[in-house]
Amino acid sequence: xxxxxxxxxxxxxxxxxxxxxxxxxxxxxxxxxxxxxxxxxxxxxxxxxxxxxxxxxxxxxxxxxxxxxxxxxxxxxxxxxxxxxxxxxxxxxxxxxxxxxxxxxxxxxxxxxxxxxxxxxxxxxxxxxxxxxxxxxxxxxxxxxxxxxxxxxxxxxxxxxxxxxxxxxxxxxxxxxxxxxxxxxxxxxxxxxxxxxxxxxxxxxxxxxxxxxxxxxxxxxxxxxxxxxxxxxxxxxxxxxxxxxxxxxxxxxxxxxxxxxxxxxxxxxxxxxxxxxxxxxxxxxxxxxxxxxxxxxxxxxxxxxxxxxxxxxxxxxxxxxxxxxxxxxxxxxxxxxxxxxxxxxxxxxxxxxxxxxxxxxxxxxxxxxxxxxxxxxxxxxxxxxxxxxxxxxxxxxxxxxxxxxxxxxxxxxxxxxxxxxx
Amino acid sequence: xxxxxxxxxxxxxxxxxxxxxxxxxxxxxxxxxxxxxxxxxxxxxxxxxxxxxxxxxxxxxxxxxxxxxxxxxxxxxxxxxxxxxxxxxxxxxxxxxxxxxxxxxxxxxxxxxxxxxxxxxxxxxxxxxxxxxxxxxxxxxxxxxxxxxxxxxxxxxxxxxxxxxxxxxxxxxxxxxxxxxxxxxxxxxxxxxxxxxxxxxxxxxxxxxxxxxxxxxxxxxxxxxxxxxxxxxxxxxxxxxxxxxxxxxxxxxxxxxxxx
Numbered sequence: 099x100x101x102x103x104x105x106x107x108x109x110x111x112x113x114x115x116x117x118x119x120x121x122x123x124x125x126x127x128x129x130x131x132x133x134x135x136x137x138x139x140x141x142x143x144x145x146x147x148x149x150x151x152x153x154x155x156x157x158x159x160x161x162x163x164x165x166x167x168x169x170x171x172x173x174x175x176x177x178x179x180x181x182x183x184x185x186x187x188x189x190x191x192x193x194x195x196x197x198x199x200x201x202x203x204x205x206x207x208x209x210x211x212x213x214x215x216x217x218x219x220x221x222x223x224x225x226x227x228x229x230x231x232x233x234x235x236x237x238x239x240x241x242x243x244x245x246x247x248x249x250x251x252x253x254x255x256x257x258x259x260x261x262x263x264x265x266x267x268x269x270x271x272x273x274x275x276x277x278x279x280x281x282x283x284x285x286x287x288x289x290x291x292x293x294x295x296x297x298x299x300x301x302x303x304x305x306x307x308x309x310x311x312x313x314x315x316x317x318x319x320x321x322x323x324x325x326x327x328x329x330x331x332x333x334x335x336x337x338x339x340x341x342x343x344x345x346x347x348x349x350x351x352x353x354x355x356x357x358x359x360x361x362x363x364x365x366x367x368x369x370x371x372x373x374x375x376x377x378x379x380x381x382x383x384x385x386x387x388x389x390x391x392x393x394x395x396x397x398x399x400x401x402x403x404x405x406x407x408x409x410x411x412x413x414x415x416x417x418x419x420x421x422x423x424x425x426x427x428x429x430x431x432x433x434x435x436x437x438x439x440x441x442x443x444x445x446x447x448x449x450x451x452x453x454x455x456x457x458x459x460x461x462x463x464x465x466x467x468x469x470x471x472x473x474x475x476x477x478x479x480x481x482x483x484x485x486x487x488x489x490x491x492x493x494x495x496x497x498x499x500x501x502x503x504x505x506x507x508x509x510x511x512x513x514x515x516x517x518x519x520x
Numbered sequence: 521x522x523x524x525x526x527x528x529x530x531x532x533x534x535x536x537x538x539x540x541x542x543x544x545x546x547x548x549x550x551x552x553x554x555x556x557x558x559x560x561x562x563x564x565x566x567x568x569x570x571x572x573x574x575x576x577x578x579x580x581x582x583x584x585x586x587x588x589x590x591x592x593x594x595x596x597x598x599x600x601x602x603x604x605x606x607x608x609x610x611x612x613x614x615x616x617x618x619x620x621x622x623x624x625x626x627x628x629x630x631x632x633x634x635x636x637x638x639x640x641x642x643x644x645x646x647x648x649x650x651x652x653x654x655x656x657x658x659x660x661x662x663x664x665x666x667x668x669x670x671x672x673x674x675x676x677x678x679x680x681x682x683x684x685x686x687x688x689x690x691x692x693x694x695x696x697x698x699x700x701x702x703x704x705x706x707x708x709x710x711x712x713x714x715x716x717x718x719x720x721x722x723x724x725x726x727x728x729x730x731x732x733x734x735x736x737x738x739x740x741x742x743x744x745x746x747x748x749x750x751x752x753x754x755x756x757x758x759x760x761x762x763x764x765x766x767x768x769x770x771x772x773x774x775x776x777x778x779x780x
Contacts, residue, residue, distance in 0.1 A: 112522065328777055402522045421522065437573065437580055444579060445623025447531040448715045450668025451524075463715035464766060479770055498527035 106458040107313030108451070108492065110255045112402055118370035118389075122262075122360065125374045127384030129178070131410030132158055132169050132191040135226055137487075137508070138235040139187035142169070146177050155202035155222060155355055158191050164239035166216075170223030172357040172377040174199020190410065203353040212280050216240075219346065222355040226413045227342045227378075231320065231329040232483035233511050237336060244333035245284040245326070248275065250340035251291050251310055253317030254401040254488075256364040256417055258373060263341040263360040263416075264296070270347030271340065272297055277350055278343065279304050288340070289322050296340070314403075315457050320489030325459055329484045331518055339416065361385070361411065365402070365420035367395035380411045386420055394423035404491035404504075443470075446497050455493040466493065469506045474514055482510060528623055531669050531710065532582040538664035542704065543589050545656035554592065560601060561588035564608045572617045583622040587612065590630035590705040594744055595637055596644035607637035627755045628709045634748045646742035654697030657704045670708045673717055677724025678703050685732055695735040698743035699750075703727065706751040714758045718765035726761070727754040 134140055142159040145168075146152055152175060157168035159180075169188070175196045181189040204222050208214025219225055220239060230237040237243070250260045264271055275297060279286045286305045290296050295307050308326065310316040319337040329335040341359055349355040357377045364371045369389050376385060382397040398405030398419040399412045405419050406412070429435075446452065448463035456462045460480060468476040487504040494503045547554055565584040572578045591608055599607075611633025616625040638646070664670030682699065685691035707713065707727050714723040727750055734746030741749075 328773070439579070444528045445620070447526075447528050447623050447669075448671070448710050449526055449531055450672070451526045453668075461716045461762075461766060461769065464762060480766075481773075495522065496524040496526050498525060498530070499523040500527060 106454060107253070107311065107316045108454050108496070109313055110403075110492075112255045113366050114256060114364040115368050115370050117372060119372075121373075123372060123374045124358070125376045125380075125385060126173060126195060126358075127376065127381040128195050129381040129384065130172050130175075130193050130195065130377055130379040131381070132172070132193070132379050133408075133410055133412060134169070134188050135229065135235050135414060136406060136412050139183055139189065141186050142182070142188045143186070144180055144182070144191075146180075148177050148179055150177050151175075151196070151199070152177060152193065153200035153202050154357060155204075157221070157223070158193075159188055161239075162186065164220070166220040167225045167236075167239050168221055168223050169226060170202075170355075170357075172379050174201070201354050204349070204355075206350055206353045209277070209350045215277055215280055215350075218349065222349055224342070224346060224349065224355060228336050228338055229319075229414055229486070230334050230336050231323060231486060232331065232334065233515050234486045237334065241334055243282045243284070243336045244329070245323075245335050246278050246282050246286045247319055247323055247326075247335065247337040248278070248286060248288045248340050248343050249317065249319050249322075249337055250296055251289050251317035252339075252416070253310075253312060253314040254403060254417070255314065256362050256371075256401060256419065257317075258360045258362040258416055260340045261291075261293075261296075264344055267341075267344035267347070268296075270351065271344040272347070273350055274343035274345070274347035275305055277346060278338070282336075284327065287322070287326060289317065289319075290340075313457075315455065315489065315492050318457075318489045318492075320485040321457050321459050324481045324484040328481050331483065335484070339414070341416075359416060361416050361418060363389075363418045363420070365398075365418075367391050367393075367420040367422045376411070378411065378413060382409060382411060382418055385418060390420055391422075394425070396421050396423045400488070401491075403495050404488035443500055443502060446470075446501050451496050452493060455496040456490075462493070466497075466501065466503065469503060469510060470501065472506075472510065472513075474510055474517075477510060478514065482507070483514070486511075529582060532586070532622070534667050534669045535586055535664065535710075536582060538660050538667065538669065539586060539589060539705070541656045541659040541663075542593075542653070542701070545653045546593055549650050549653055557595070557604070558588060558592040560604060561591045561608055564605050565612050568609060568612045568617060572621070578617065578621045581622045584612075587616075587628075587630045587633075590628075591633050593705065594630075594634050594647065594702065594748060596641065596646050598644055599637065599641060603637065603641055607633045607640065610636045623711055625711060626759075627752070628706050628712045631706045631712075631748065631752050631755060634706075635752050638745055638748060646744040649697040649701050649744065651697060654700050657700045660704045661708070664704070664708070669710055670704070671710055671713050671715075671720045671723075673720025674708045674713050674724040674727075675703065677721040678707065678728050679724075681725045681728035682731075685728060690736070691728075691732050692735055695731060695743045695747070698747045699728075699731045702744070702747035702751050706748065707754055709755070712755045712758060714761045714765070716762050716765040716769070718768065719758070719762040722761040722764065723754060723758055726757060727751065730754060 141162040145157045152171045154174045156171050159169045161167040173195050175193040178192040178194050180191040226236045289308045292309050358375045399408035400415045402419045452462045569580040611629045615629035615632030619625045665672040714720045730750035
């Protein structure tokens with residue numbers, strides 16, 4: 099069992115109203131939107147027409163170059179509209195829910211073999227829930243990762259506790275883990291907080307438990323991957339949320355992929371917070387409209403650090419943050435503006451806060467300098483391929499949001515991808 | 521959106537707060553001349569920051585006050601305003617502003633200004649650091665390290681190194697007040713000191729080693745003079761120390777993972 103420096107990281111305190119009621123509410127919003135993983139727009143073939151009735155788990159769109167990989171309907175309903183960008187790239191498919199629809203059952207007879215398991219995961223719509231590194235997005239349909247990280251810890255502010263999400267699903271979780279270990283020749287790492295091990299380790303020598311502390315960013319998948327099994331151009335690493343692994347276990351047992359997940363709704367613009375079990379792609383307004391303060395607000399899919407303004411809950415997110423919308427106040431005096439703004443971003447000053455924003459696992463100042471000067475080679479040596487935007491969102495926050503590290507990281511990853519694809 | 525605090529100007533303000541004990545003790549034990557020198561240095565730096573704001577759109581920074589304090593405290597005495605203005609201008613422009621302002625500089629502008637004055641006008645006497653002022657460097661270091669704006673590794677390593685050297689008798693104790701004040705004002709600058717953990721320890725130890733070398737080997741040099749020279753060489757070596765630390769880290773990761 100591996101341990102990390104439990105004291106590294108930062109304790110963040112964001113204000114949020116208390117929960118109105120203990121326990122978890124089951125909420126299925128009336129509308130839902132299917133979107134590809136954040137930052138990607140894959141080429142797809144639509145399977146359904148607008149207005150068609152669909153069952154839960156029915157394929158809505160397939161990837162053009164890997165027809166087994168489906169985006170499926172999270173609930174029984176009717177297709178409201180499907181939006182494709184130029185070149186048949188998926189933007190979003192909106193569904194109106196209808197009661198009493200069917201659920202698609204997939205054959206699970208060949209889930210014991212690796213090709214059968216892959217086919218089952220791809221047809222049931224599980225594939226977009228996997229995130230790969232380097233570069234992010236979902237993996238190619240035939241990719242074999244060097245390691246798989248199952249994140250049973252989430253240290254982001256307001257994140258729901260994955261252990262709570264796994265309650266009652268322990269058996270499905272270990273079934274899902276065993277299935278995942280078929281997909282890789284390497285290790286399946288289960289990252290969890292100190293406490294009783296989530297898995298029974300007998301008979302599973304390639305499944306390993308890793309413990310980490312409760313301060314952010316110790317539970318950030320990218321930093322765990324960076325420390326244990328860095329992703330490289332030809333050694334991709336996947337990360338999956340522990341709850342999704344339990345849902346995979348249920349899929350293998352029953353042939354039906356449950357589409358609901360534990361989601362925390364928090365933020366300063368709310369009158370009360372809530373913890374709900376809702377479907378993938380849930381309508382954020384549907385989950386919040388009764389509990390927000392009057393006035394303008396912004397709905398983020400994700401945590402206050404790395405969330406994106408959105409209508410629908412993104413495939414990898416388990417939090418919704420509601421913040422008051424920033425009103426652009428009176429324009430500042432021209433002299434003040436001239437003294438404080440400039441064409442180039444202000445440089446970052448190394449401080450202990452920045453070191454801790456990377457959990458002490460990466461030489462922070464040197465890494466941020468490599469990122470902002472666009473030094474791809476140094477950044478790759480430091481492990482930039484293991485990281486995605488949400489891993490460095492904390493550093494961006496700490497530096498006051500004017501270092502634009504997330505954009506710089508995305509630009510660098512895209513540059514590396516095009517350079518090495520040639 | 522929600523934003524954290526540690527922007528460049530926050531760091532400058534916290535650094536300024538950390539330097540307050542040192543500045544107050546120095547002004548308390550000094551006289552009118554000290555106040556005038558500080559005001560002159562601040563004025564010259566403000567003008568240069570304004571020039572670069574208008575000419576190059578570089579935002580001004582409160583760090584100029586810290587530079588002014590360091591120059592006013594450590595510059596040779598009796599230079600007169602013309603030489604002082606010349607030295608401060610050279611330090612601020614060539615040491616900091618042409619690189620893009622505070623945060624992009626390679627050496628501390630105060631170190632450059634002081635070295636320029638020291639080498640350019642060698643006839644003038646260097647100031648004596650009074651013992652109470654030197655003691656005030658301790659609260660400065662404590663506040664700075666506690667708030668995370670001064671690199672703890674540099675200060676710890678230098679303190680440990682100096683304690684060991686004094687115990688062994690290789691570092692004469694007359695050098696300590698000046699070396700301590702130069703440590704917190706110039707060497708432990710967050711921008712120009714090393715940024716990796718190992719690099720910071722090497723940085724602090726290198727500074728102590730240079731101070732020992734100059735204190736024992738440099739005939740007729742004043743304590744402030746050789747401490748500033750040690751600070752200049754240390755900050756020039758800081759990127760190399762960082763490179764050493766990073767090379768070791770890469771090698772360690774390659775051994776552990778088979779790839780970087």
